[in-house]
Amino acid sequence: MDFQFAPQEEAFRQELRSWLEANLPADYDPDKFAWEMEAEERFHFQMAWHRKLHEGRWVGIHWPREYGGRGATLIEQFIFHEELERVHAPRPANVLGLLMAGPVIMHWGTDEQKKRYLPKILSGEELWCEGLSEPGSGSDLASLQTRAVEEGDSFIVDGQKVWTSWAHRAQFCQLFVRTDADGPKHKGMSCLLVDMKTPGITVRPLVQITGDAEFNEVFFAEARIPKANLLGPKDQGWQVLVTTLMFERSGIGLDLPVDATLQQLLALVPHVEINGKPASADLAVRQKLAQFSIECKAIRYNVLRHLTRRLKGIPPGPEGSVGKLSGSELGLRMAAFATELLGVYAPLTADSPFTVEQGRWARTALGARALTIAGGTSEVQRNIVGERVLGLPKG
Numbered sequence: 442m443d444f445q446f447a448p449q450e451e452a453f454r455q456e457l458r459s460w461l462e463a464n465l466p467a468d469y470d471p472d473k474f475a476w477e478m479e480a481e482e483r484f485h486f487q488m489a490w491h492r493k494l495h496e497g498r499w500v501g502i503h504w505p506r507e508y509g510g511r512g513a514t515l516i517e518q519f520i521f522h523e524e525l526e527r528v529h530a531p532r533p534a535n536v537l538g539l540l541m542a543g544p545v546i547m548h549w550g551t552d553e554q555k556k557r558y559l560p561k562i563l564s565g566e567e568l569w570c571e572g573l574s575e576p577g578s579g580s581d582l583a584s585l586q587t588r589a590v591e592e593g594d595s596f597i598v599d600g601q602k603v604w605t606s607w608a609h610r611a612q613f614c615q616l617f618v619r620t621d622a623d624g625p626k627h628k629g630m631s632c633l634l635v636d637m638k639t640p641g642i643t644v645r646p647l648v649q650i651t652g653d654a655e656f657n658e659v660f661f662a663e664a665r666i667p668k669a670n671l672l673g674p675k676d677q678g679w680q681v682l683v684t685t686l687m688f689e690r691s692g693i694g695l696d697l698p699v700d701a702t703l704q705q706l707l708a709l710v711p712h713v714e715i716n717g718k719p720a721s722a723d724l725a726v727r728q729k730l731a732q733f734s735i736e737c738k739a740i741r742y743n744v745l746r747h748l749t750r751r752l753k754g755i756p757p758g759p760e761g762s763v764g765k766l767s768g769s770e771l772g773l774r775m776a777a778f779a780t781e782l783l784g785v786y787a788p789l790t791a792d793s794p795f796t797v798e799q800g801r802w803a804r805t806a807l808g809a810r811a812l813t814i815a816g817g818t819s820e821v822q823r824n825i826v827g828e829r830v831l832g833l834p835k836g
């Protein structure tokens with residue numbers, strides 16, 4: 442493994458760094474963006490930032506040039522995430538369109554579909570959501586029940602999706618439906634590109650434990666979707682779904698903010714007292730921080746190992762699952778440790794005069810659980826690592 446970046450990669454880093462210096466608003470305050478803005482204000486700020494990034498050709502850098510991206514290498518994507526993280530800049534807004542719907546349309550779409558959808562995903566004019574999970578189908582997506590029946594030149598869709606992130610904001614949904622209920626469950630599934638304004642679609646936001654409402658229930662009652670919106674072959678949606686999950690997992694692994702959380706924790710510890718002394722002097726606390734730091738380093742090297750493997754042309758291995766599992770679990774443990782240190786101060790929010798850092802740690806700890814579930818739960822990742830890395834028998 443080579444830990445040095447090549448000169449052209451350092452040049453890429455410099456170009457991005459200069460652009461960020463010139464374009465990130467001078468009064469941008471990452472704490473205000475993350476912890477003080479109301480959901481609507483944060484959304485509008487992120488959309489404006491998305492448009493600015495798009496003007497600078499910094500949206501979808503991993504997309505091929507022919508579709509408006511930069512054809513960025515994996516290392517350049519890694520640098521892109523590092524540089525945005527360094528200045529705590531927000532990510533582009535159309536996360537699911539850029540990470541999943543767009544690349545899947547490039548892979549499976551017709552020329553008309555690519556022309557119709559891709560430019561507006563990149564510009565952020567059309568936001569996307571992903572309709573996979575249902576009340577009875579999450580880890581086992583092959584069991585999904587939302588059905589689509591052919592009628593003339595349309596599919597008539599009935600059923601329900603759940604945990605659909607961004608559905609309340611999205612113009613389009615990449616929707617997985619059952620088009621043949623008689624065959625084996627991995628067959629008879631199809632993927633539709635669905636306009637969320639179609640009559641018969643109802644979106645109901647779900648409020649999370651953090652108080653935010655970022656995902657939704659989506660109901661379909663005789664929603665008529667044109668057959669031209671079928672993505673990939675009918676009844677072979679399982680292959681489209683596997684491609685979609687592959688893009689999702691490869692993205693999540695690169696982007697877990699464990700280093701940033703560690704830095705915030707290190708900044709907090711000297712200001713917390715244990716028995717009248719700063720917690721940073723406490724041996725047990727120091728030991729814990731050292732352990733977190735070691736794990737952060739190990740995760741970073743695992744990401745680099747993943748990239749090295751991909752650069753050598755070897756297909757993505759189980760490092761993606763190792764990274765997702767260890768990163769999301771570490772994030773949760775670090776946030777939980779901070780709330781332990783803060784004790785009774787942890788749950789106090791910005792409106793209390795005794796709040797510590799606007800109550801960010803309790804919110805982080807509550808929110809961190811989500812990353813251990815989204816994109817495949819920790820148990821499912823452990824199964825993958827157990828079976829494909831350690832060669833254990835299937836449970």
Ligand SMILES: Cc1cc2nc3c(=O)[nH]c(=O)nc-3n(C[C@H](O)[C@H](O)[C@H](O)COP(=O)(O)OP(=O)(O)OC[C@H]3O[C@@H](n4cnc5c(N)ncnc54)[C@H](O)[C@@H]3O)c2cc1C
Binds near residue numbers: 570573576605
């Ligand atoms: C923040 C967030 C955003 C999300 N966004 C979206 C989205 O945009 N679109 C979308 O479609 N979905 C989304 N999801 C849903 C997510 O993909 C599912 O929650 C996840 O796949 C788990 O499915 P489930 O909730 O149905 O749990 P289940 O699959 O019912 O699992 C329940 C429990 O059983 C365990 N379990 C299940 N199978 C096994 C097994 N084989 N071995 C061992 N243990 C097992 C699980 O680990 C879990 O603890 C989101 C979830 C979160 C938290």
